[in-house]
Amino acid sequence: MIESRDDLYGASSPEALAQEVAENYREFVNPPLARVMKISGSPIEVRARGCTIWDSTGKAYLDFAGGYGVFTLGHSHPRVVAAVKSQLDLMALSGKTMFNVLLGRASRRLAELTPGDLRISFWCNSGTEAIEGAIKLARAATGRAKIVSTHDAFHGKTLGALSISGRETFREPFRPLLGDVERVAFGDASALDGMLDDAAAFVVEPVQGEGGVNVPPEGYLAAVREACDRSGALFIADEVQTGLGRCGYRFGCDRDGVVPDVMTLAKGLSGGVIPVGAFIARPDVWNRAYRKAPLLHTSTFGGNELACAAALAAMDVLEEDGLVANARARGEQLLTGARAVAAEFPNVVASVRGLGLLVGVELTNEGYGGSIIPEMLKAGVTAAWTLNQQRVIRLEPPLVVTGDEVGQALRALRAGVATAYQNLGVL
Template identity: 55%
Template sequence: MEDLAKTTRGNYEEYVNSGLTRLLKFMGLDKVEWEAEALTVKDINGDEYLDCLGGYGTFILGHKPPKVVEAVKEQLDLMPLSSKILLNQPLAQLAEELARITPGDLKYSFICNSGTEAVEGALKLARLVTGRSKIITTENSFHGKSYGALSVTGREVFRKPFEPLLSEVEFVPFGDINSLEEEIDYETAAVIIEPIQGEGGIILPPEDYLPQVRELCDKYETLLILDEIQTGLGRTGEMFACQHYEVTPDILTLAKALGGGVMPVGAVIASAELWEVFNQNPFLHTSTFGGNQLACRAALATLKEIQNRNLVSSTQKLGDYLLDNLKELAIKYSSVIQEVRGKGLMVGVEFKDESYGGVLISELVKEGVLAAYTLNQQRVVRLEPPLIVTKRQLDSVLRKFDKALSKVIELAS
């Protein structure tokens, strides 16, 4: 096995990305993952890790959830991919289920393969319906790295190398309703916002922010796109994070957790009124692999598991427990920790310097816990364990977090 591990590292260096390989080696993360189940990931040497990163929110049911795997295996024997010319039963069933569980009058769905594809579809729909081209998004946001999604992603380091991107995209500070009010007008097709900024550092808006955004969008007949790719499907203690704020979008995007950690699945969901433009011309927005039977069966099984196991309710309780205990650690280690914040099992620990976070991640790996930075803010280490995590497992993570933080202090002094 050690020979295979060495070969894998060499192949990463030579054929995948040498810069990434060096970074992972520096942080002690150049382990070769081999198998996983529930919260446990095993590397090729048999060492075990508790996964508190969860594929950036993908493994909502843990790794290899039996019911989802069973559904995919069953479908594999029937028909893995769609002919794209006949009716696809799992696709139709998934669209019906998404209409049932999403807020307000959201009804029609386009099923794709990823979050960035979902954002692309949402932006196209908004411009098509309104006949307008201006899009307002927020600073520090993350919506993906394909062309349109990157254009509305609020971090210059990702956008700058690929400019010029989409025109008529304006950025305003997240959580600042006055800035949005100054920018929005009757030329604005859509405002796209994450209810909670994930890659931005687990940033929660003021409680009245999203309702006020909704009011402004209504005033200017502008569409509100809520990106629930990371926050949706129970992650924050509600089925959708917008429900904390009693706000319904015109267009909702989903991905990550929707495939249950087994298949890549994304979705754009909108009202029947908006969808009429796609009904009139079904070929304006299509995908060869999107909505395939394997992916749809995985998504259906995932949604069923979330509801049957009452994971939304339990996530709220477990999230409160994790957040309260991490805040106690923040007091204990106040010399290095700036703040702890989050909702449900989406929690960020912000350090006073990003170097502390790097040390913490490395020390956590040594303790058998997987965690990572938020992409736009490397001072913030996120904890997003699967929603099936137990209180006992959280206690184990907290003990190891405490031990790793003591090492951070030791190295910082």
């Protein structure tokens, strides 16, 4: 609970803090976003532990938006926080000119956890940077330029990642983007026929997160693997959102038992404590690209000691606390419960789909979302739209979530849907 003035960042009252935040957002952060957040009654987050965020008035919320998938271990996991704190006293960022113990250890550990012979890691600070690095690696390794991705994909918002993402609204103002990009239907391996022969890579999410939580049929990624093998295009699995337990598998690719040539990671890689991203590649791919030029792709902050300390601790917690299994069990509970809500309100909820703790609730009309999400917030549960599909509400809690917490979120979802139906009728 909030108990002292310090908890309010020095403001005299929750009201004064609210006024200050609103003004700063309006004047210095993002004026139109400030208006939207004000209209939707966004609280002010001040503290978080596990699955719970407390706002400036002391109200608790179960975090089922989950930082869009960042908080795999919940907020501020004590083991990760302790590792970061003790590293902070020793050395925070890499000096870059010397060997860095933790970068070596984190890369080794990642190679142990990822499937097959994925082995050489490049560390960066976000998901979109991991994708940029993977695209460059594929071009340098194959000598080809074309990248194939999928409709409705989301890979980030820097220019390269944006070029291969799906939503036109996000791309349109920034043209010309990367040339030589083609998009195919997601989940249908036959759509790749003839598309990869001159491609450097096919980039795909094992489950499309921001595209509206689209789960491909089993066997899709295995067929992708075969298509890439036939054509010489690299298979880049974007596991920024699906990786590290989110889908009830250690990695989304494990569902089909396939090994991509390159895997991108971010979000949960530090368990939600320090911004971090990485791509990990098969050695022959990495060597083809960078054997003779080790500094072709670099990052000042990438692989810093704090991020590596956090990632090492987070990978240990994921394994030792059995969070992958918990994600699968709680994911089934969440999916079943959300489907029951859909069955009760078929005029509002069109379908519910997901894998593990990445669950999407598709509404029959986008208009319901503006009512359901604030109602859930009132009931003390956060949820959020998916970025490319505003008709889909994501439920993406930390992997440490308990059965009771899932039950509470489901009650909030039902209340939100019932209220939306009562107020808006059939849209």
